[in-house]
Amino acid sequence: MKKTKIKVQDLNFFYGPHHILNKINLDIPAGTITAVSGPSGQGKSSLLTALNRLWENIDGARATGRIWIDFGKGLEEISKKEYNVHHLRQKVGMVFQMPNPLPMSILKNMQFPLKLAGISKNMVPEKIETALQQAHLWEEVKDRLSSDAQMLSGGQLQRLCIARSLVIQPEVLLLDEPTASLDPASVEKIEQLLLELKSRCTIVMVSHYMDQIRRIADRNLLLSNGNLSLVTTKEQ
Amino acid sequence: MLGNDRIPKICLQTAAWGCASLTFGVLVFMAWLSIPVLRASDTVHILTLPWLPGQGQFGIGPMILGSLYISVLSLIMAAPVSFGAAIFIRITRPGTLGKFFQHLVEAMTAIPTVVYGFIGIFLIVPLIRETFVQGSGMCILSAAIMLSLVISPTMILIFSQSISSVPRQYTIAVEAMGATPAQKFLMIILPCAWKGILTGLILGFGRAVGDTLIALMISGNTIDFPRHILDSARTLTAHIALVTAADFDSMEFKTLFVCALTLYLLTCVGVFFARAAGKRQ
Numbered sequence: 001m002k003k004t005k006i007k008v009q010d011l012n013f014f015y016g017p018h019h020i021l022n023k024i025n026l027d028i029p030a031g032t033i034t035a036v037s038g039p040s041g042q043g044k045s046s047l048l049t050a051l052n053r054l055w056e057n058i059d060g061a062r063a064t065g066r067i068w069i070d071f072g073k074g075l076e077e078i079s080k081k082e083y084n085v086h087h088l089r090q091k092v093g094m095v096f097q098m099p100n101p102l103p104m105s106i107l108k109n110m111q112f113p114l115k116l117a118g119i120s121k122n123m124v125p126e127k128i129e130t131a132l133q134q135a136h137l138w139e140e141v142k143d144r145l146s147s148d149a150q151m152l153s154g155g156q157l158q159r160l161c162i163a164r165s166l167v168i169q170p171e172v173l174l175l176d177e178p179t180a181s182l183d184p185a186s187v188e189k190i191e192q193l194l195l196e197l198k199s200r201c202t203i204v205m206v207s208h209y210m211d212q213i214r215r216i217a218d219r220n221l222l223l224s225n226g227n228l229s230l231v232t233t234k235e236q
Numbered sequence: 237m238l239g240n241d242r243i244p245k246i247c248l249q250t251a252a253w254g255c256a257s258l259t260f261g262v263l264v265f266m267a268w269l270s271i272p273v274l275r276a277s278d279t280v281h282i283l284t285l286p287w288l289p290g291q292g293q294f295g296i297g298p299m300i301l302g303s304l305y306i307s308v309l310s311l312i313m314a315a316p317v318s319f320g321a322a323i324f325i326r327i328t329r330p331g332t333l334g335k336f337f338q339h340l341v342e343a344m345t346a347i348p349t350v351v352y353g354f355i356g357i358f359l360i361v362p363l364i365r366e367t368f369v370q371g372s373g374m375c376i377l378s379a380a381i382m383l384s385l386v387i388s389p390t391m392i393l394i395f396s397q398s399i400s401s402v403p404r405q406y407t408i409a410v411e412a413m414g415a416t417p418a419q420k421f422l423m424i425i426l427p428c429a430w431k432g433i434l435t436g437l438i439l440g441f442g443r444a445v446g447d448t449l450i451a452l453m454i455s456g457n458t459i460d461f462p463r464h465i466l467d468s469a470r471t472l473t474a475h476i477a478l479v480t481a482a483d484f485d486s487m488e489f490k491t492l493f494v495c496a497l498t499l500y501l502l503t504c505v506g507v508f509f510a511r512a513a514g515k516r517q
Contacts, residue, residue, distance in 0.1 A: 096409070
């Protein structure tokens with residue numbers, strides 16, 4: 001039995017007048033890939049934004065309920081108002097459906113989260129290389145780190161965004177349909193990457209693709225009409 | 237269908253070329269009409285000597301200096317205030333309060349300059365006079381304060397537009413990385429909005445240099461070289477307005493073309509330096 005990494009209790013999510021998530025209760029084990037599937041508009045992305053409190057930056061969004069995450073010192077309630085949200089987001093990385101590189105070079109994109117986290121400059125090159133290697137992008141970009149990130153292909157951009165999330169070594173990685181806009185070869189690379197990553201961080205991923213969920217997810221949760229149900233686990 | 241596209245294309249091209257030609261035409265026109273004056277006396281003297289028509293000396297040096305003093309000082313005062321207001325409207329309070337202030341600023345752009353001039357005469361001029369106990373209060377500082385109020389709304393609107401044009405995908409990406417609001421602003425919004433901010437500064441400077449009424453009403457219109465911000469001064473625009481009102485055929489009048497040409501070139505130089513600074517950024 002794996003240790004609980006994330007615990008969600010009575011999570012309600014509202015977007016304007018709409019009640020999106022209805023009293024969600026959920027335990028996510030450490031070192032696993034949990035997929036969240038379901039029809040569009042059911043609150044899959046909202047569930048992810050509740051886990052890093054990104055909803056607080058979205059106009060009209062509101063969440064109630066309690067969420068705990070274990071960052072190595074036991075479960076800490078991250079939904080408390082006084083919990084440092086910036087610290088939380090450095091521990092809980094997020095990758096969006098559309099790759100969102102910043103308008104700067106590949107290297108500066110990778111340096112950005114390290115700068116935010118105040119990590120010493122001496123450590124930066126090593127951390128960047130490690131993260132790019134983890135994202136299987138190092139070989140493709142090592143000779144052009146100073147090139148504009150926008151010059152990369154869609155698959156490379158998404159791997160850059162994953163590498164950018166990994167560079168500060170998050171303990172949880174949230175992925176919102178990370179392969180939705182990619183070609184099959186890029187999808188395969190990212191799936192491989194996620195399987196390698198799960199030993200280092202707990203992954204929660206929104207996906208529409210059942211084949212993908214079967215290939216990489218340890219558990220599949222179905223979100224429908226604001227309610228969450230466990231559909232399958234790897235063991236089944 | 238392709239044939240139909242040609243007509244609007246030609247219309248738009250004609251409009252664009254028309255505007256460009258008109259702007260260039262004004263420059264040529266002013267340069268052409270300045271030639272007799274520049275030939276009659278030394279160009280350097282016209283630009284640097286004082287205005288003493290009684291002694292046959294038509295230098296516009298004091299007016300150039302007056303224009304520069306007032307416009308640069310007003311820009312120095314307006315830029316940080318406008319920047320702060322734009323941040324308030326777009327970042328700090330982007331909701332109802334921000335929208336209210338945005339509408340207020342939009343309304344301010346429609347207020348005629350003469351109204352600001354009146355406010356300046358009855359509010360700022362006595363205040364400066366009593367605070368510094370020097371002169372009439374009609375001075376560079378008073379004019380610059382009022383002029384900063386005149387140029388601020390335009391600058392606020394351009395700054396806030398450039399801040400809001402930063403793609404949401406960038407800001408949400410840095411928010412998800414754990415950036416604080418200050419980090420988000422300094423590391424993403426400011427570099428992305430820099431060109432728009434520069435445009436706001438250029439337009440603000442252009443408006444300050446080109447304004448006539450505020451300077452005419454508040455700056456005191458003395459034709460001496462200003463040495464202090466509490467000195468009276470006359471700007472190039474105010475000088476053109478004052479001389480045109482009294483004369484249209486004398487040597488004094490002819491020197492106005494040099495004034496207009498100088499104003500034109502002054503604005504061009506300002507734009508050039510601002511653009512050069514923007515490219516280096």
